[in-house]
Amino acid sequence: MKTYWTIEEVAQELGVTTRTIRNYLKSGELSGTKIGGQWRFTVENIRKLVGANSPLISFSENKVIDNNYQEVIMAFNLPIKSEKEGSDYRNLLLEQYNEVYSGENRNFYYEIVSPELIRIILSGSAKYVLNFGTWIEQKLY
Known part of the structure; x- marks a missing residue:
């Protein structure tokens, strides 16, 4: 099972643009980890984003x-x-x-x-x- 996702992968999975994902990062709605200068997201990060309105x-x-x-x-x-x-x-x-x-x-x-x-x-x-x-x-x- 995959451990980390990129901005592009999260955007594609959620059906939004990469800019939207970056806006979520900027606003604090989405958290992640920078690895080698690139954002990476765990399942928990993504669930917190989409689970806010669970x-x-x-x-x-x-x-x-x-x-x-x-x-x-x-x-x-x-x-x-x-x-x-x-x-x-x-x-x-x-x-x-x-x-x-x-x-x-x-x-x-x-x-x-x-x-x-x-x-x-x-x-x-x-x-x-x-x-x-x-x-x-x-x-x-």
Whole structure:
């Protein structure tokens, strides 16, 4: 398993430019180590960057709004055959998320786990998560 990644590799993996990665370094959002004048990043460095808005952190920090509000979190993995299929799933889900659901107490997370697997994580009110989860199941399976 690879121990260190370069700026270019991290940018490619996250789907951003190398300038964005350098901006993260400058702002302190990303930390790394300089080896021979070149930045190198560990898995922990990268997870801290992308984990700052971790669904579990967001979920655990939310406050109860009133006695009727039930917050839930749902995560599931989707097998994909290609990067394009993963991108198509993401776009379809984001379109539905943005067009149909509204409100502050809802979150949608998308993660590329491997070239063969993506992870979708939903959090928010029980009604939102269960309805959106059902829609995903009907649409994708």
